[in-house]
Amino acid sequence: MYQLLSKHSPESRLNGMIYKSVKISVLRCNKNQLALQLLSCLALLVCLAMLHLPVALSQGLESTFGVHPDRISYYSPQNNQAFKCLDGSQSIPLQSVNDNYCDCMDSSDEPGTSACPHGQFFCHNQGYLPRLIPSAWVNDGQCDCCDGSDEYNSRKCENNCDVLGENYRREQQLSREISDRGANIRLQYKEEARVRREQNQQLLEQYKRELSEKELAIKKLEEEVNSDFGPSHVFLPLKGKSYAFKDREYVYTLYPFERATQESTTGMQTELGRWAGWAGPAGNNYAKQKYEGGIQCWNGPTRSATINVACGVEDKIVSVTEPAKCEYVFDFITPAACPELEPEPVPPEETNQNEESQVTENSAPSLEVEDPEQTSEVGQIESPEEEDGNEERHDEL
Numbered sequence: 161m162y163q164l165l166s167k168h169s170p171e172s173r174l175n176g177m178i179y180k181s182v183k184i185s186v187l188r189c190n191k192n193q194l195a196l197q198l199l200s201c202l203a204l205l206v207c208l209a210m211l212h213l214p215v216a217l218s219q220g221l222e223s224t225f226g227v228h229p230d231r232i233s234y235y236s237p238q239n240n241q242a243f244k245c246l247d248g249s250q251s252i253p254l255q256s257v258n259d260n261y262c263d264c265m266d267s268s269d270e271p272g273t274s275a276c277p278h279g280q281f282f283c284h285n286q287g288y289l290p291r292l293i294p295s296a297w298v299n300d301g302q303c304d305c306c307d308g309s310d311e312y313n314s315r316k317c318e319n320n321c322d323v324l325g326e327n328y329r330r331e332q333q334l335s336r337e338i339s340d341r342g343a344n345i346r347l348q349y350k351e352e353a354r355v356r357r358e359q360n361q362q363l364l365e366q367y368k369r370e371l372s373e374k375e376l377a378i379k380k381l382e383e384e385v386n387s388d389f390g391p392s393h394v395f396l397p398l399k400g401k402s403y404a405f406k407d408r409e410y411v412y413t414l415y416p417f418e419r420a421t422q423e424s425t426t427g428m429q430t431e432l433g434r435w436a437g438w439a440g441p442a443g444n445n446y447a448k449q450k451y452e453g454g455i456q457c458w459n460g461p462t463r464s465a466t467i468n469v470a471c472g473v474e475d476k477i478v479s480v481t482e483p484a485k486c487e488y489v490f491d492f493i494t495p496a497a498c499p500e501l502e503p504e505p506v507p508p509e510e511t512n513q514n515e516e517s518q519v520t521e522n523s524a525p526s527l528e529v530e531d532p533e534q535t536s537e538v539g540q541i542e543s544p545e546e547e548d549g550n551e552e553r554h555d556e557l
């Protein structure tokens with residue numbers, strides 16, 4: 161990485177021009193009127209000295225001085241051929257490279273002097289980092305290259321590249337060590353992250369599953385809480401259970417407050433309807449249930465079922481009929497349909513006696529109601545004695 165800054169001394173161009181004139185004059189002196197020209201040459205040289213022209217101009221810099229290694233080949237053409245400005249605009253004699261006079265428009269002919277405005281000077285900085293600086297910084301009195309190569313006229317810059325290089329390498333080594341140690345810890349982080357992500361993924365899936373289960377449960381509970389299960393919710397215990405009845409052709413199953421089905425002997429199940437509400441007559445609403453919207457009957461309506469609910473000592477379907485095509489009637493008995501027990505009249509003398517015995521009697525009433533008179537609030541269905549094929553299931557849905 162090279163540092164490249166912009167800075168240019170306007171005197172360098174003037175110096176270059178004067179130097180060029182001197183060179184030409186000296187050449188002329190040598191060739192022609194030596195004695196006569198000598199004086200004018202000397203005068204010019206005095207001028208040069210007064211203008212503090214860089215000493216190096218008379219030292220003759222190598223054409224490759226200050227050139228970046230990648231470009232060396234352009235500055236050492238074979239057989240001393242002419243130098244071609246890097247922008248290709250013109251060719252100049254190789255001697256004109258680094259002669260402290262700017263010939264090329266792109267400043268490429270003066271890499272080692274400050275003669276050109278936009279030239280670049282390369283310091284090798286052996287032992288440290290090479291650097292590319294603006295050639296205007298050459299011989300400007302400031303040490304820009306750690307090897308001092310940019311201030312060759314004054315030679316006042318010490319070469320401290322070794323010291324800088326040593327520090328640099330030490331820092332590099334330190335940063336490599338830190339980087340290696342960090343990279344090892346990073347490996348642990350990577351593994352930790354992998355395990356954590358796996359756990360997160362699993363937990364996320366589990367929580368999502370649980371959430372949707374909970375949401376479903378909430379929906380069901382809300383439904384249940386807001387549904388009508390009769391007086392004192394007395395029909396609620398039937399929800400979630402199922403009751404089957406078998407006739408010669410089919411098995412009918414009632415899932416109270418859910419649906420009713422018909423299953424043929426071949427195992428084909430037909431939905432007869434879904435819970436549609438209580439449908440008893442006015443004043444006895446809980447005597448009938450309706451299940452509607454079952455499978456479409458061939459050439460007919462969708463199937464539906466009416467459940468006649470009557471008092472009994474157990475929950476049981478006692479008969480199923482199909483009085484009209486695809487309209488089914490179930491007779492179902494259940495203790496839930498029985499009338500509430502009337503509290504026994506308390507003789508006046510016992511009114512303030514032992515309360516405990518009263519509570520016991522009231523809280524455990526016998527539901528063995530056999531007198532048909534007592535079922536006046538609900539439909540009355542005769543429960544056949546252990547009819548073949550009747551089954552009761554208590555499946556949780």
Ligand code: MAN
Nearest residue numbers: 422430457458482485486487
């Ligand atoms: C099936 C059963 C019967 C119904 C007929 C109507 O056989 O569901 O109960 O009467 O279809 O086609």
